[in-house]
Amino acid sequence: MNRIFFRFFMLVMLSITAATFVIYFAMSRLFGDPLDDIARRQAAAQIFLLEQYVDKAPTDEWLERLNKVREVSGVKLDLIPLTQARSRLDAAQLGALDSGAVVLDADTKAFYRRVDLTGHKYIGSEADVIHAQDLPIDVGLALEMEAVRYVIVALALLIPIAMWSRSHWNGLQALSKVADDFGAGDLSARAHMRPSASIYPLAERIDHMAARIEGLLDAQRNLVHSVSHELRTPIARLEFALELLRGAAGDPALEGRIAAMEGDLQELNALVGELLSMTRLDSPQALQLETFDLAAALAGCRDALDPAGPVPSFGPLVGLGEATADRRLLARAIGNVMRNAQKYAQGRVELGARRLADGSIEIVVDDDGPGIPAEEREKIFEPFYRLDRSRDRATGGFGLGLSIAQKAVTLHGGTIAVAESPLGGARFVITLPAAQA
Known part of the structure; x- marks a missing residue:
């Protein structure tokens, strides 16, 4: 401006x-x-x-x-x-x-x-x-007199223009702040200008647009939250009924079906939990900042992985120091990326991190899996998006892990990107700004 x-x-x-x-x-x-x-x-x-x-x-x-x-x-x-x-x-x-x-x-x-x-x-x-x-x-x-005349004319023009521009400047600054606050997640941000303001019609339309967007997002969030909670009740009933049925059943074939049904219930329960996590990440108020040792947090993410899969090997983690962030959310994001790499790796996963010259932190996860095509690298962060649905049915997952990881990293002001790994598979790069690192 x-x-x-x-x-x-x-x-x-x-x-x-x-x-x-x-x-x-x-x-x-x-x-x-x-x-x-x-x-x-x-x-x-x-x-x-x-x-x-x-x-x-x-x-x-x-x-x-x-x-x-x-x-x-x-x-x-x-x-x-x-x-x-x-x-x-x-x-x-x-x-x-x-x-x-x-x-x-x-x-x-x-x-x-x-x-x-x-x-x-x-x-x-x-x-x-x-x-x-x-x-x-x-x-x-004589030239000085003429110059004074022109200066007086210029001032007579510039002073009203400056006063008129100042009102526009203040109004545009207010709109800019509203846009920044709204983009940062404060959906209640409004301009609240007087009707006499020069850009009041524009501010009024922006306020109406913001109110409409806030209403739609609130409705969507409430719907997902309500549906997720409503699903918990029939899931609990089904689990209880299956326990009763298991106690009364003696047929091995029936027991096999009961075990499969229990697996489906666990998958449905996990899906509800992921949906609830997605709704909580839609607001900056979800962050609970604390200061912690980043190397220890990365080690905790590795220890929480499935021991049956490839265990990630650590690259150099020296000099990372402390980070100020939401430890739980950040660990969730890094853990989701590492589980994704573990799921598709042939047998090798590597985790590395370093502090850059500007004070930011770069966390890299590599695997030797099939990799991700360049045209699909932006889409994999969309909720429920899957590159190969048949493979996902075999390996599990709902297509929400990377979306949750991206939301958590974005809440911290960072970025997550996908590239080709030197191991032959995919490389995920998480960058946290210096303010968080």
């Missing part, structure tokens, strides 16, 4: 600057150079003496009056040959000089004017030019 307002400010300033130059050139083209007009006004007294006092003298008194003016004036007045004057002027000024007009040269603080065009003043007067020097011309002051 800073970039937006900076660009807007620069656009306004460039527009004012461009307008200044356009006005200057337009006035110059239509009405002549404004600087020349300013210089002519500053030299108006000397031009007035020449035109109204010296030129009004009778023919035989013209030079006498000119000398009187030279004595009392601080301006230096000389008579120079017409050819010399022509050599100092450009084409446009020559035309004005030949017509008998006063030609100003603001740069040298001087003006030129022919004595007369017909030689009536004195003999050879048509070949002489009056050259006035040291005129009281100060174009710099």
Whole structure:
């Protein structure tokens, strides 16, 4: 947002600057150079003496009056040959000089004017030019005055624009905070702007959208939570009935069916537990932070694995130090990833961890299984997604373990990614930011 307002400010300033130059050139083209007009006004007294006092003298008194003016004036007045004057002027000024007009040269603080065009003043007067020097011309002051005028105009434009932009800035900052809080899991975040605010219509729509999303997510969470709890009751009844049936049964075939039914119930019970875990991970309030030794936590994750599968070998875990996180959730995430690797590995699983230069922690789990195709690596974190359903039926699982792992890592501000392992299978990389590590 800073970039937006900076660009807007620069656009306004460039527009004012461009307008200044356009006005200057337009006035110059239509009405002549404004600087020349300013210089002519500053030299108006000397031009007035020449035109109204010296030129009004009778023919035989013209030079006498000119000398009187030279004595009392601080301006230096000389008579120079017409050819010399022509050599100092450009084409446009020559035309004005030949017509008998006063030609100003603001740069040298001087003006030129022919004595007369017909030689009536004195003999050879048509070949002489009056050259006035040291005129009281100060174009710099005039430029400063013009600059002050433009600055006042610029301020008159910028101050209302700044006040208008400030209200937009505050409103957008409030909306940005709402978006950040909402994205962080605070579904109750709202803008709550006054109807008089400039972006109130946008804030109102965002609030309505947030309320709708909060309602949908709450409904979904409540539905999953309620269904999961409701399923627990018939599951418990079925378990009790199967225990009674097992006590009354004597047929080996019936006992086999009862054992299979008990396995299905255990699977259903585990599924309900996973669904409840998923609903608890939808809120940042699920985190219960504590400080613990990360190497010991990783060792605990390994010890909790199925001893019948490949036992993960540890890479170097030196220098990991302590981590501040929810130990239970983090162990759940790492354990799910390691169980997934153990499930599909041919016989080798490796666990490694290291502290990076920026203070973050990288945890890597490798296996020598079949690996995960590149086009499927993002989908495996979706709930209930399975690469090979027939294999999952043989190995167990509901397709929720990696989804739970991703939610737990994301709650800690970290990331989990899949790549190809040097062992030939899949490599899972969990990165925890320095704030958690």
